[in-house]
Amino acid sequence: MGVREEIIEKNKDFPGHIQPVPGGGIIVSKFNEIINWARANSLWPLTFATSCCGIEMMSVASAKYDFSRFGFEVARATPRQADVIIIAGTIVNKMAPVLKRLYDQMADPKYVIAMGACAISGGPFFYNTYSVVKGADHVIPVDVYIPGCPPRPEALLHALIALQEKIKNGWTREQIREENKKQ
Amino acid sequence: MTNEDIKQYISGIVPDTVYDETGEWLNANIPPQSWKQLAQALRNSPFSFDYLFCLTCVDWKTHLTMVYHLSSTANRQLTVVVKAKLDRNNPEIDTVSDIWRTAEFHEREVFEMFGVQFKGHPDLRKLILPDDFEGYPMRKDFEDPVNMIRL
Numbered sequence: 001m002g003v004r005e006e007i008i009e010k011n012k013d014f015p016g017h018i019q020p021v022p023g024g025g026i027i028v029s030k031f032n033e034i035i036n037w038a039r040a041n042s043l044w045p046l047t048f049a050t051s052c053c054g055i056e057m058m059s060v061a062s063a064k065y066d067f068s069r070f071g072f073e074v075a076r077a078t079p080r081q082a083d084v085i086i087i088a089g090t091i092v093n094k095m096a097p098v099l100k101r102l103y104d105q106m107a108d109p110k111y112v113i114a115m116g117a118c119a120i121s122g123g124p125f126f127y128n129t130y131s132v133v134k135g136a137d138h139v140i141p142v143d144v145y146i147p148g149c150p151p152r153p154e155a156l157l158h159a160l161i162a163l164q165e166k167i168k169n170g171w172t173r174e175q176i177r178e179e180n181k182k183q
Numbered sequence: 184m185t186n187e188d189i190k191q192y193i194s195g196i197v198p199d200t201v202y203d204e205t206g207e208w209l210n211a212n213i214p215p216q217s218w219k220q221l222a223q224a225l226r227n228s229p230f231s232f233d234y235l236f237c238l239t240c241v242d243w244k245t246h247l248t249m250v251y252h253l254s255s256t257a258n259r260q261l262t263v264v265v266k267a268k269l270d271r272n273n274p275e276i277d278t279v280s281d282i283w284r285t286a287e288f289h290e291r292e293v294f295e296m297f298g299v300q301f302k303g304h305p306d307l308r309k310l311i312l313p314d315d316f317e318g319y320p321m322r323k324d325f326e327d328p329v330n331m332i333r334l
Contacts, residue, residue: 094313126332128332128333
């Protein structure tokens with residue numbers, strides 16, 4: 001079994017186990033795991049798209065693919081209410097400070113998905129251009145990368161589910177920071 | 184009103200115009216000095232070229248070419264392309280922003296991308312690029328060692 005299958009297997013159910021007691025049972029679990037489970041199943045994306053990947057993202061948000069089935073309920077128009085930013089499109093040098101600012105305005109915990117070739121590496125604009133940032137991870141940290149130009153809607157759904165698994169499985173960035181301080 | 188009528192009209196104003204009809208539209212190659220006069224005449228002509236739907240520039244490495252696409256809202260079939268060859272080291276041409284208002288920001292874009300100076304333009308600043316940007320990125324020999332990765 002690969003790492004990915006292990007993660008999926010570990011996280012497919014509600015965290016914890018049922019302790020049988022007379023007349024029923026008690027769920028025994030860890031608080032952090034319940035919080036992560038709750039977080040993973042309610043991720044609100046920011047309405048942010050800079051080019052054609054945005055059209056594909058809108059398609060995933062609307063009736064045919066509908067990412068709210070997986071807990072990506074409502075796209076928020078303000079970064080202060082958003083949990084995840086999907087970088088859907090090319091980031092140019094003039095857009096980079098805006099993206100950084102939006103990311104800084106989001107409340108922790110926050111997650112980033114780089115959607116498509118442009119957000120990963122500059123994509124078709126990698127060579128011979130004066131204006132394109134060669135990958136959004138030069139500006140803000142990225143959790144999940146989706147290749148494609150643009151990616152299929154199924155690929156974006158896959159990335160969203162992968163992000164949920166990542167959140168359910170591991171620590172948040174704050175937890176990692178706290179652990180590092182202890183050492 | 185046919186292309187022949189337009190050619191006759193343009194030749195009446197700029198006699199040394201060279202025509203090219205191999206493309207979709209009638210092309211008129213004129214010297215840049217006579218552009219302003221021709222532009223004003225075309226605007227007020229019976230053809231009524233009141234719609235400048237494209238203004239751009241081409242870098243041919245040896246010279247620059249300004250390209251103006253004109254049409255008429257009264258007769259949409261009527262289209263003429265006016266081209267003017269500019270010196271690459273000192274590109275200069277008269278503005279037409281007072282004739283077609285849309286030229287104002289198109290000329291600003293050509294100015295920042297190619298470095299063409301539009302004489303008489305009311306507000307020749309950079310349009311899209313940051314104010315501190317150096318060089319003209321749409322020129323073929325533009326180099327930017329910080330941002331560009333060469334193929």
